[in-house]
Amino acid sequence: MRRATAACTIGAMVADAREAPERDGAHRVSRVYAPGEQIDRYEVLGLLGRGGMAVVYAVRRRGVGRFERTLALKMMLPHLTEDESYLSMFLDEIRIVSRIEHPNVVQVLDVGEHDGSPFMVMELLRGRTLAACLARRPPPALIAAWIAQVAEGLHAAHEVRDSDGTWLRVVHRDVSAANVHVALDGRARVLDFGIAGAVGRLTTTRHGELKGRIAMMAPEAITRSAEIDRRADVWALGVLAWESFTGERLFRGDSDAETMWRVLHAPIPPLGESAPEPLRDVIAACLVREHGARLATAADVADPFRAYAEREGATELALAAWVEETFGAELQGATPSAPRRRARRADERSDEVTATPTVHEPGASDEPSIAVEIGTPVARSARPRALRIAAIALSLLGAAAVAWALAGAPSEGSTAEASEPTVTPSEPALVPPSPPSPVVPAPAAAEAPVVVDPAPVEVAPAEERAAPRRASSRRISRERSAPETERAATPARFEGRLLDSPYPGGG
Numbered sequence: 139m140r141r142a143t144a145a146c147t148i149g150a151m152v153a154d155a156r157e158a159p160e161r162d163g164a165h166r167v168s169r170v171y172a173p174g175e176q177i178d179r180y181e182v183l184g185l186l187g188r189g190g191m192a193v194v195y196a197v198r199r200r201g202v203g204r205f206e207r208t209l210a211l212k213m214m215l216p217h218l219t220e221d222e223s224y225l226s227m228f229l230d231e232i233r234i235v236s237r238i239e240h241p242n243v244v245q246v247l248d249v250g251e252h253d254g255s256p257f258m259v260m261e262l263l264r265g266r267t268l269a270a271c272l273a274r275r276p277p278p279a280l281i282a283a284w285i286a287q288v289a290e291g292l293h294a295a296h297e298v299r300d301s302d303g304t305w306l307r308v309v310h311r312d313v314s315a316a317n318v319h320v321a322l323d324g325r326a327r328v329l330d331f332g333i334a335g336a337v338g339r340l341t342t343t344r345h346g347e348l349k350g351r352i353a354m355m356a357p358e359a360i361t362r363s364a365e366i367d368r369r370a371d372v373w374a375l376g377v378l379a380w381e382s383f384t385g386e387r388l389f390r391g392d393s394d395a396e397t398m399w400r401v402l403h404a405p406i407p408p409l410g411e412s413a414p415e416p417l418r419d420v421i422a423a424c425l426v427r428e429h430g431a432r433l434a435t436a437a438d439v440a441d442p443f444r445a446y447a448e449r450e451g452a453t454e455l456a457l458a459a460w461v462e463e464t465f466g467a468e469l470q471g472a473t474p475s476a477p478r479r480r481a482r483r484a485d486e487r488s489d490e491v492t493a494t495p496t497v498h499e500p501g502a503s504d505e506p507s508i509a510v511e512i513g514t515p516v517a518r519s520a521r522p523r524a525l526r527i528a529a530i531a532l533s534l535l536g537a538a539a540v541a542w543a544l545a546g547a548p549s550e551g552s553t554a555e556a557s558e559p560t561v562t563p564s565e566p567a568l569v570p571p572s573p574p575s576p577v578v579p580a581p582a583a584a585e586a587p588v589v590v591d592p593a594p595v596e597v598a599p600a601e602e603r604a605a606p607r608r609a610s611s612r613r614i615s616r617e618r619s620a621p622e623t624e625r626a627a628t629p630a631r632f633e634g635r636l637l638d639s640p641y642p643g644g645g
Contacts, residue, residue: 169216169253171195178252180211180259191215191224196262209247213257225256232258234308235331237298242291244319244327265322266465269315272382274464278414279450281382282443283457287326288318289375289440295328296368296436309366313374314354315382322469324457352397353390354378357427360398364429372433376424379443380406383413383421402427416446 170193171182180197187194197211218224236246236258248259268284295308310317310331317330356373358364380388389400406425409418420442426432433439 177211177213177257178250180209182211183208186210191218191228197259199259208262210260210262211257212260213252214255216253216255219255228256231331232256234295234298234306237300237306238295238308238331240291240294241325242287242327243294244329263319263321263327264469265320265461267316268318268320268326268382271320271461271464272315272385275385276460276464277450277452278383279447279452280457280460281379282414282417282450283447283452284318284320284326285375285379285382286440286443286447288313288328288378289436289443291326291328292368292371292375293436293440295331296371307367309368310371310374311359311366312351312354313371313378314351315378320457320461322458322461322466324454324459324461352394352401353387355401356429357402358429360401368435369429369432372424372436372439375436375439376421379413379417379421379439380409380425383409383417385412414446414450417443 170185170188171177173182173184175182177195177197180195180199183196183198185193186196192212192214195211195213197209199205199207199209214225214228218228232246232249235244236249239245244263245261246258247261250257250259268288271284272281292310292313295310297305298308299305308331310328312330313328317328319327319329321327352360354374354377356366356370359366359370377388388406389397389404391397391400406422409421413421420433420439423433424439
């Protein structure tokens with residue numbers, strides 16, 4: 139692989155893309171490579187996912203001595219290469235991820251350019267997202283082990299340096315259970331550095347722009363009251379740990395404005411028996427709103443979580459055994475029935491992307507991964523016009539939502555007056571929101587068809603959500619969790635095996 143030449147290749151790709159002659163727009167938008175076609179040195183096996191910014195293919199690389207390896211190839215959509223901002227964003231992701239070498243971060247193995255579009259080749263991961271794993275309610279020790287691995291991967295990203303020794307100051311900015319993949323070997327890997335911050339990025343965050351999931355966002359990312367550095371990811375680790383152990387949402391409200399208010403002002407409920415006692419203070423230290431008083435590094439999170447997991451028997455073998463027993467049949471070829479497909483999709487949506495005032499890619503899917511059957515033509519399903527209009531309206535309300543959240547909770551008598559100038563009657567009342575609501579799969583009625591560009595999904599009503607769970611003191615067993623909450627879209631299939639792409643919507 140050409141990993142060593144990735145940095146110099148990126149510069150050439152920028153120049154080539156900007157100097158390339160314009161091509162027929164319709165051809166460039168619709169071009170999807172079919173099985174058997176070549177992208178550079180890679181044979182296309184099928185489409186794994188397509189998002190607003192890129193397409194992800196399963197590909198095969200062959201070499202001398204009957205060498206053969208199946209990989210994932212993420213390729214920028216051709217028409218977006220003519221937009222300098224999106225081209226720069228894609229190249230930023232390549233530059234950042236190609237520098238991180240750690241077992242808990244998805245690895246970029248090669249980069250290149252084909253027919254005017256840049257691409258990166260990554261390891262093809264077989265498994266499930268952490269969101270899907272958490273929906274099966276694994277033992278607390280396994281959760282602790284995965285949180286430790288995520289923290290270790292993030293710490294490696296935070297410490298990465300450029301080829302000249304420059305500290306890149308990488309900040310992921312989108313840490314969530316949907317952006318963590320758990321493979322069949324039980325190892326967690328951090329995915330999707332598409333909106334990561336770093337020194338020397340070709341793109342910058344515009345004034346008033348929010349990037350990432352608001353419910354996972356550090357207070358300073360909303361208020362701009364401090365530099366956005368690694369402590370923003372430490373905050374997100376705290377939210378991830380809190381939600382993973384309790385099974386509840388910590389800050390999510392019924393609207394972006396309410397969610398921002400919760401992040402900035404809502405009391406953080408104590409974990410109590412939901413989380414292992416040795417980890418409660420660590421999680422609380424991650425969730426300190428004052429930037430300078432928060433835990434300083436992700437390594438400070440990883441160490442105690444790893445120590446607890448090891449004491450409780452959450453070894454690599456135990457992690458792998460749980461994943462194999464829980465998802466092995468699906469990943470090796472069992473086709474889920476319709477009710478199970480609905481539940482699995484709901485598991486994945488349990489960490490859907492909250493709409494933000496500015497989206498980092500056009501038409502990005504809320505689904506953390508999309509997979510279709512390889513060899514079958516992929517048709518783009520038309521999104522309802524109303525959803526597009528709603529998305530535009532939401533972006534116009536974004537600035538007002540931020541201002542409302544920053545203002546804090548108003549007095550009881552101010553609700554009616556404050557509501558008068560709102561743009562839409564759907565804007566929430568200006569009162570402190572209700573306590574966090576639990577996480578569960580959405581009801582079957584909210585099911586959407588498995589499409590290439592799925593629409594956002596409603597969150598289940600509070601009365602239909604699961605009760606919080608308590609931490610168990612028992613050590614790891616090989617007991618399989620209940621099957622009723624299985625996750626996800628129909629996986630891609632080739633050579634008799636199933637692929638469940640962890641790469642978020644191709645974007």
